[in-house]
Amino acid sequence: MSTLNRRSLLTGGGALALAGFLTACSEEAPPPAVPTGPKAESSLPVVTAEQLGSYLEAIHSSLQQADEARDAALLAPRVVGSAARFRQATYEIIAKDDTWAQNLARPGASAVVPITSTQAEFPRTAMALAAAETEGAAPYFMILQQADARSPYTTWGWAQQAVGIDMPAVASPQVGGESVPADAADLVMTPADALALYASVLSNGDTVDPEDKLAPNPFQTGTFQQIQTERAELNAGVQQDEVATIHEEYAASPDEIAGMRTEDGGAIILGTLTSSRTVAIKDGAKVNYAEDNIYTRIIGRKEFSKEYVRDYGTTVALYIPAAAVGGQVQPIGATRTVLGAHGE
Amino acid sequence: MQGCAEVPVSVSWKDCDEKESVIIHKIIAIVLIVLGLTGLALGRLGETVWAPETSRTASVALSDPGAAVVLDPGLLYVGGHEGEATITGASDVSVITAGPEDITAYLGDAKYTRVTGVPDWSTLSTEVVNPEGPATLDSPTASDLWRSVDTQPSPATIDIAAFSQEETRTNPQPYRPILLVTDGASPGAEQVSITWPVDAKNAWVPYAYAAGATLAILGLLLLVVSLGSSRRRESVPASSPALAAPFDASAAPAGASVAPADASVAPVSAPEAPVAASGPGSDPAVPAAAPGSHRAERIAPDPEQPLAPVAESSELPTAEQPTERLARVDEGLDGDAPMDENPAAALENDADRIVEDPSTSAQEDNR
Numbered sequence: 070m071s072t073l074n075r076r077s078l079l080t081g082g083g084a085l086a087l088a089g090f091l092t093a094c095s096e097e098a099p100p101p102a103v104p105t106g107p108k109a110e111s112s113l114p115v116v117t118a119e120q121l122g123s124y125l126e127a128i129h130s131s132l133q134q135a136d137e138a139r140d141a142a143l144l145a146p147r148v149v150g151s152a153a154r155f156r157q158a159t160y161e162i163i164a165k166d167d168t169w170a171q172n173l174a175r176p177g178a179s180a181v182v183p184i185t186s187t188q189a190e191f192p193r194t195a196m197a198l199a200a201a202e203t204e205g206a207a208p209y210f211m212i213l214q215q216a217d218a219r220s221p222y223t224t225w226g227w228a229q230q231a232v233g234i235d236m237p238a239v240a241s242p243q244v245g246g247e248s249v250p251a252d253a254a255d256l257v258m259t260p261a262d263a264l265a266l267y268a269s270v271l272s273n274g275d276t277v278d279p280e281d282k283l284a285p286n287p288f289q290t291g292t293f294q295q296i297q298t299e300r301a302e303l304n305a306g307v308q309q310d311e312v313a314t315i316h317e318e319y320a321a322s323p324d325e326i327a328g329m330r331t332e333d334g335g336a337i338i339l340g341t342l343t344s345s346r347t348v349a350i351k352d353g354a355k356v357n358y359a360e361d362n363i364y365t366r367i368i369g370r371k372e373f374s375k376e377y378v379r380d381y382g383t384t385v386a387l388y389i390p391a392a393a394v395g396g397q398v399q400p401i402g403a404t405r406t407v408l409g410a411h412g413e
Numbered sequence: 414m415q416g417c418a419e420v421p422v423s424v425s426w427k428d429c430d431e432k433e434s435v436i437i438h439k440i441i442a443i444v445l446i447v448l449g450l451t452g453l454a455l456g457r458l459g460e461t462v463w464a465p466e467t468s469r470t471a472s473v474a475l476s477d478p479g480a481a482v483v484l485d486p487g488l489l490y491v492g493g494h495e496g497e498a499t500i501t502g503a504s505d506v507s508v509i510t511a512g513p514e515d516i517t518a519y520l521g522d523a524k525y526t527r528v529t530g531v532p533d534w535s536t537l538s539t540e541v542v543n544p545e546g547p548a549t550l551d552s553p554t555a556s557d558l559w560r561s562v563d564t565q566p567s568p569a570t571i572d573i574a575a576f577s578q579e580e581t582r583t584n585p586q587p588y589r590p591i592l593l594v595t596d597g598a599s600p601g602a603e604q605v606s607i608t609w610p611v612d613a614k615n616a617w618v619p620y621a622y623a624a625g626a627t628l629a630i631l632g633l634l635l636l637v638v639s640l641g642s643s644r645r646r647e648s649v650p651a652s653s654p655a656l657a658a659p660f661d662a663s664a665a666p667a668g669a670s671v672a673p674a675d676a677s678v679a680p681v682s683a684p685e686a687p688v689a690a691s692g693p694g695s696d697p698a699v700p701a702a703a704p705g706s707h708r709a710e711r712i713a714p715d716p717e718q719p720l721a722p723v724a725e726s727s728e729l730p731t732a733e734q735p736t737e738r739l740a741r742v743d744e745g746l747d748g749d750a751p752m753d754e755n756p757a758a759a760l761e762n763d764a765d766r767i768v769e770d771p772s773t774s775a776q777e778d779n780r
Contacts, residue, residue, distance in 0.1 A: 100471075100531040104487040106580075106588035113586055115512050117560060124557060189514055218518035221557045 114185035114245025116195055116222075121183040121242070124213055124222040125199055129178035132156075136173050139163060150225030151325055151341040155382045155406040162407060166366045172407075176209040176227050177202040184329045184337075185245040191217045194248035196329045196337065199227065207232060210386040210402045212327050212339040225325050226341055226384035228402035231287045236401060237388050238332040249328040249336040256336055256389040258282065260326050263389050263398045264340040268319035271344070286400035288385070292317065296346070303348065303356065312354045317346035319383075334391030337401070341384055343408075348377040364410040377412035381405055431642075438639035445632025452625020459618035465611055468496075472606030473537035478526035480550045482601035483516055486588035489573045491531045492609025498571040501604040502595045506569035507554045507562055509592040510580075515558040516592045522546045528605055537605060550597040559592075569593075573609070 128147045135143035141157035148156065163170045182198035193215040198208045209227040216223075230236070240246040251261040258266070269277045271289055296315055303313045319342045328338030350356055350373055358371040364379055365371045386402035469492055475482060482500075489498055500506050511519070524546040530538045554562045561579075563569075571591070580589060593602045 100491050100534055103485055103530050104490050104588065106487055107585035109586045113512075115515070116557075120557065120560060189512070191518070215557060218515065218521065218558060219551075219556065 111244065112187040114187050114242065115189050115193060116185050118180070118183040118185065118242035121185060121195055121197055121213070122180055124195075125176070125180055125197055125211070126178045127221070128211070128224055129176065129202070132175045135160075136175065146221055147223055148225075149223045151322060151343075151382055151384065152224055152226045155408065158382070158408040159406060162363070162367055162409070166363055169363055169407075174206070175202050176200070176211055181208045182239065183242040184239050185242045186248045186329060187245040188248045191215065193222075194327050194329065195222065196339070198230065201229070209404065210337065210339060214327060226339055227404055228339055228384045228386040229404045230386075230402045231400065233287065234399065234401055237335060237337060239329065239337070240332060246332075247330040249330055249338060251323075251326040253328075253336060255334070255392050257392050257395060257398065258389065260328055260336065260338040260340070260387070260389060261321075261323065263338065263387050264321040264326055264342070264385070266398065267340075267385060267387060267400060268321045268342050271319045271342070272317065282398055284397035284399040288383075288400060288403040288405075299348075311351065313348050313350045313356055315346065315348050317344050317381075319344040328389075331388070333394055335394065336389045336391075338387050338389060339384060340387070341382065344381045344383065346379045346381065348373070348412075350375055350377070363407065364412075367410045368412050370412070373412040375413045377410075379410045380408040382408050435639050435643050438635055438642075442632045442634075442636035442639055445628045445635060447632075449625045449627070449629025449632055452621045452628060454625075456618050456621035456625060459615040459621060463615060465613040465615070467612075468608050468610050469534040470606055470608040471531045471533075471535055471537050472604060473528065473539055474604045475526055475539065475600060475602055478539075478600050478602060479524035479541070479543075479546075479548050480594060480597050480599070480601055481520055481523065481525035481553065482593040482605065483520070483525060483527045484591040484593065484605070485527055485529050486513070486590050488528055488530065488537075489571065489576060489591070489607060490588070492534075492607070492611075494574060494577040496573040496607065496609035498573065498605065498607045500567070500569045500571070500593050500602045502567040502569070502593070502602050503599040504567065504595045505564050506567050506602065507564040507592075507594050508569055508571055509554065509559045509563075509594065510561045510589055511556075511558045511592065512560070513587060513589060516590050519556055519558055519592075520550075523550060524548045525601065531607075537607065550594065553592075553594040553597045567595075568604075573607075 124147075131144050131147040135141055135148070135156060139160040141153055141160055144153045144156055159169070159173065163173070176199040179200050180197040181200050184196040184198070186193060186195045188194065195213040197211050197213065199211045200208050207230045209229050211224050211227040213222045213224055215221065249256075249260060252259050256263075266278060266283055270283050271292060274293070275281070275283075296317060300310070300315045303315060304311055322341035322343065325341040326338060328336045330336055348356060354374070356373045356377060358365050361371060364377075368377075383403055383405045385400055388399040388401050390396035390398075471492075484498070489496075500508070509516075520542075522543050524541070524543045527540045527542055528537050529540050532538050554564065580586075593605070595601060
């Protein structure tokens with residue numbers, strides 16, 4: 070090999086090596102692992118306030134369409150359970166007395182206070198204080214539940230906020246709170262027990278609550294006042310209960326109790342009560358309504374000699390303090406629906 | 414190159430050294446220039462041909478992914494928080510976001526494909542989940558779990574920066590997956606590609622430029638200096654008989670004789686020593702050559718010549734009289750040796766010293 074060739078070979082090889090080295094220096098590093106992002110400082114809500122708002126809109130839309138059509142089938146899939154049954158009953162009453170349609174109040178489409186949950190397991194629970202559709206009316210506590218990942222959030226009830234009662238604080242929707250099961254034991258009493266106590270007190274008065282665990286509340290006061298007024302009217306001019314007795318018996322629906330944790334460790338729970346107000350007419354006596362009312366129209370008669378029964382469904386909201394804090398169970402909302410009436 | 418061995422006998426060995434030095438300087442200068450230009454060229458190549466790509470695109474074609482494709486959390490950010498993901502589907506593509514576990518919960522046992530990572534900058538890795546599961550989804554865009562549903566004509570795009578901003582807008586939280594679906598019956602996506610911009614540069618490019626420029630400048634300077642020296646050598650009659658044969662008395666013109674070497678005539682501190690005789694920038698401590706003078710002039714004195722003619726030469730204009738140099742030469746010699754004893758030998762010795770004195774050489778270069 071000539072000197073020139075050797076020199077050319079060396080020069081070319083060197084240039085190639087240098088180019089290779091620099092090219093190697095130019096090569097990119099391999100991709101990093103997929104980043105996971107920052108760790109959450111705390112548990113995050115499984116729904117956002119925006120999502121909750123969209124559920125309320127869907128529920129409101131369903132209610133509106135069903136109310137306009139007087140067709141409870143249109144309530145599905147968003148309005149379920151007792152809420153659907155109560156609505157169906159109302160439509161039936163309206164069918165008999167169109168004036169009853171004015172009682173078709175419903176929650177609005179927006180949340181005054183979204184109460185989000187951090188519970189990822191199904192069924193999931195959330196709650197909202199939804200604005201009333203009627204301007205100036207008190208908002209509604211609405212329960213929202215999702216049975217599984219492919220089901221929509223549904224509601225089985227709402228309870229209009231009671232007036233004049235302090236409300237507990239709840240976690241911001243960005244933080245969220247825990248959902249509370251019916252048997253939560255870290256409260257002054259379980260939600261199921263609280264609902265049962267409330268039903269019992271509403272049925273029998275404060276005598277069944279000797280420890281005064283239930284706080285006074287407008288719904289109870291108003292209901293008792295109605296009954297006492299009616300009792301007085303029934304027995305006007307005669308001995309007490311000489312013509313008829315009147316009693317309303319409440320029962321809690323065991324399948325419809327759910328709630329959300331409050332900031333102080335307590336809980337707001339919603340539950341469903343059904344009740345029957347019975348006017349038991351004494352033998353030989355008669356009750357005759359001079360003018361028709363909604364119940365006589367439903368029943369189709371104004372004179373009763375045995376009994377006169379009105380059925381109601383009520384969704385109630387209760388605040389149950391944490392056991393560590395203590396305090397009375399405070400009813401904070403209720404929405405009552407006339408389900409029907411019968412008598413003879 | 415003419416080797417010193419081939420130099421005629423009349424040329425002194427000092428001239429031969431200088432020639433070699435100039436040639437070596439030229440070679441070094443050229444090498445430096447070549448290296449410098451190479452460095453500059455490499456720098457340019459590093460900015461262009463060898464520069465990293467301005468974007469990277471990793472993609473995957475999905476043949477039978479199922480009714481849904483899930484981009485794992487953080488996948489969009491492997492190449493940074495800017496760029497664009499492009500999803501091609503058989504029909505409109507819906508880009509869906511949800512909570513961390515919600516997509517998995519929703520898909521349940523359905524067949525779907527996860528895009529899990531970026532094994533290299535051109536490929537996305539995938540994993541089929543529930544390969545035997547149902548391949549259809551009923552109204553996949555209608556779930557309450559979805560936080561956002563963005564349906565676009567195929568190919569759908571995701572702006573990574575906007576998505577990142579949206580995802581991290583609220584509290585710090587782990588990244589979320591992205592669900593891609595079409596109509597629930599067709600494949601969730603047929604192709605997914607993610608493009609990230611790249612602003613990377615070769616780190617060595619500035620160094621290549623700096624080193625190249627430095628070497629080139631040094632080489633040019635050295636070349637200019639070498640060429641200057643060479644030119645001076647050629648312009649001065651260094652190879653004239655008077656210089657080539659300094660000891661040839663017959664060839665040495667009387668006029669070439671130097672000023673009196675008598676220290677008493679031209680002392681170091683002689684007031685008549687012209688300042689102008691010093692070369693510009695010369696070290697005052699070093700003997701300065703008179704304008705137009707040459708080192709050979711210092712060895713001009715003919716040992717056969719009496720000093721008397723020198724006295725005649727002393728009548729030359731002062732400005733042209735290299736009195737200072739001679740005075741310094743006297744200093745460089747054994748000061749006790751009288752010039753008239755062996756002036757030629759004395760000057761010869763001095764010439765040796767001056768040649769070896771780099772400052773003197775530099776002084777000559779500066780002329």
